Each structure stands twice: as C-alpha cells, then as structure tokens.
Amino acid sequence: MTATTDASRTAADERLRRWRMVLGGESADGTGHPLSGQDAAMDGALTALYGGAESGPKQNGRGGRNTDRSAGLGASAPSVARWLGDIRTYFPSSVVQVMQRDAIERLGLAALLLEPEMLDAVEADVHLVGTLLSLNKAMPETTKETARAVVRKVVEDLEKRLATRTRATLTGALDRSARVNRPRHHDIDWDRTIRANLKNYLPEQGTIVPERLIGYGRASRSVKKEVVLCIDQSGSMAASVVYASVFGAVLASMRSIQTRLVVFDTAVVDLTDQLDDPVDVLFGTQLGGGTDINRALAYCQSQITRPADTVVVLISDLYEGGIRDEMLKRVAAMKASGVQFVTLLALSDEGAPAYDREHAAALAALGAPAFACTPDLFPEVMAAAIEKRPLPIPDAG
Known part of the structure; x- marks a missing residue:
C-alpha cells in the first residue's frame, strides 16, 4: 500500500x-x-x-x-x-x-x-x-448570592472590556465640545491654534498671524454634559439592559458627565442612586411586562435642567403601549429645546430585534433615527451626540 x-x-x-x-x-x-x-x-x-x-x-x-x-x-x-x-x-x-x-x-x-x-x-x-x-x-434566598456572583463576574468582564475606551473617547469629545474661540491668554491651546492658522503664515516675517484662537475651555472637573439613559426593560431587551447598566456605571464615574439611569415598562423607576454598582442596577430591574415609552420620556423630560447640554438615549424596540402621539410630541419638544436625542433599538451584539417600524420612521422624521448599536460602537455614538455632529449610524445592510 x-x-x-x-x-x-x-x-x-x-x-x-x-x-x-x-x-x-x-x-x-x-x-x-x-x-x-x-x-x-x-x-x-x-x-x-x-x-x-x-x-x-x-x-x-x-x-x-x-x-x-x-x-x-x-x-x-x-x-x-x-x-x-x-x-x-x-x-x-x-x-x-x-x-x-x-x-x-x-x-x-x-x-x-x-x-x-x-x-x-x-x-x-x-x-x-x-x-x-x-x-x-x-429566586429563593439560598440562590440569590450565587446569582449575584454570576452577574458580577459578567459585569466586571464587560467593564474591563468597555470602560477604558469609553472614557477616552468621551473625554476627547467633551474637551472638543468645551473649546472656545475667544479664550483668555492662559487658556489658549497653542498647538491647535497654530495648526488652524498655518494658512496665515508670513514667510518674510517668519511668523503666523493668529486670526483664530482656540482655547481649552473651562476646567475639566466641572460638569459639561448631562446624559439620561432611558431603558426599556421588557423581556426582549435583556441584553440591552445589561450593557446599558454597565455603560451607565462607566459614565457615572466621569466627573464631567452627570448621568441618570431610568428603566421602564408600564411604570418608571429611577436607578440613578445605584449607578456606583451596576449589579445593584440590574437587580433593580424587572424584565418583562408592558411598555409605556411616553410615561418614561415624560419623567426624563422633567429631570432635564440644561437642555442644550443634555443627551437623552432611549433604548427600546419602540412597541409603545402608551400614547403614541404624545410620545412623538415629547421627543419633538425635547429636540426643539436643544436636547440631543438618540434612539437605539438595541444595545447588544445581536443587531436589531423585532421593532415597531412605524414608530422608528416617525422618530426619524423628527431627526432622531432609530438604529441598533453594538457595545463597541456606543462610545462613538455618545461622542457624536456630545459634539452635536451626525451620529455614526451603521449600514443597515
């Protein structure tokens, strides 16, 4: 052979x-x-x-x-x-x-x-x-501690994966959004000022005429933006709830962002005071039940104090059980006041779930297009919202 x-x-x-x-x-x-x-x-x-x-x-x-x-x-x-x-x-x-x-x-x-x-x-x-x-x-009491340990392990792994890049991306966006064009002398960002005025270089004098001054803005320790995460806790949104809770904790750890986290079904629960521990946030949710987006947005709207410096992120499949027209009017009112409004159909690795296409189209007509977002893309979406530039919406194909 x-x-x-x-x-x-x-x-x-x-x-x-x-x-x-x-x-x-x-x-x-x-x-x-x-x-x-x-x-x-x-x-x-x-x-x-x-x-x-x-x-x-x-x-x-x-x-x-x-x-x-x-x-x-x-x-x-x-x-x-x-x-x-x-x-x-x-x-x-x-x-x-x-x-x-x-x-x-x-x-x-x-x-x-x-x-x-x-x-x-x-x-x-x-x-x-x-x-x-x-x-x-x-869950019986004998199981709850084990369940919390399982949840904590997943949450800590997610934080390790997501936190550093999120903080770096958003810190850069906050710095850029805070820069001013009429800075005091000690606030001038000379590197960016020189680059912005290279066209004004005078070779005979060997100098640049700084027609435009770029400054650093105010101290980085001050609150620059407010972020409201409004999360649908219906059963189909389970993975999104997990990721949103982790991101909420990361955002809350940044001094320059004031973060609020609200979950809802037919009722609304504000979990902001638990943001220091996303595991507590997760066990404060109750997956399942109906959906009343309008009621949730009404609560979020009532908490906004600086509309021009606020980003509202609605994470929902948009199956509204409340008053549809009121929901849309509320979104329109927030946008008119200066709020940056972001609609995510999902915050997970699985892509868009089944969702209400009519409501998604209505929000898009208001300038708040709805799209699914992966955890890796979320920092870029938030950075764009903070800087008030077009959102990096992924290709639907």
Missing part, C-alpha cells in the same frame, strides 16, 4: 468522522464510522440536547431547531450539572454559551437555574444574566 493510498484513506476516514459527528445517532446512520473516546463523549453531549439524526429530518443536521427531535437531557439538577460540566470540557466557550441558551430555550431549564449548584456549573455570559434577571422575583 502506497503512502498516497494511506493518506487518501485517512482523509476519507476524517470526512466520515465529521459527518458522523454532524448527523449524530448510531453508526448505522450510513457513515459506518463508530465513535470512541472524546468523540463519543462530545456526541453524547450533543445528542442529549439536540437528539440524534433519527429523531428528525437529517437535512436539519445537528444544530436544527426542529421541535420534533427528541433530546435526552433529563430535567434534574444533577444530570444537567454533569452535562454542563461535559460541554465545558469538550467545547470552546463560545459554543458552550450557544448550547446553554439552546438548552434553556428548547428544554425549559430556566427553573433549574434557581438552584445554586446549577449556577456554579454554567458558563456566564450576557444572555445568562438576562435569564437570571427575569427569574429574580422567583
């Missing part, structure tokens, strides 16, 4: 192995390739959640969402905890998080997350935090 033949057989075996892993089921599924060792363990973990190929149409493959497929993951905490441990052993973190979400969705395992041993076993991410927050009111 030649080396070429051996290589061809190895490649063929590997193709059969991969098809076997994709299809699931017994070796009689047509590949004729039995599994052993880690492959068998991975196949068992996948079959427990998604079922084998014989449980549903083969063309769906392992990841199909066919509800007719049987799954073997028992609904008891010990078996689920073992399964969670297995998938963390055999799959990368990104795959583990997808499988956990599928297990909660497909097999109704949300109630088991109320048990501390389950929370110790799961891979924590934004979606798990959203699930825990939706279960908050039903």
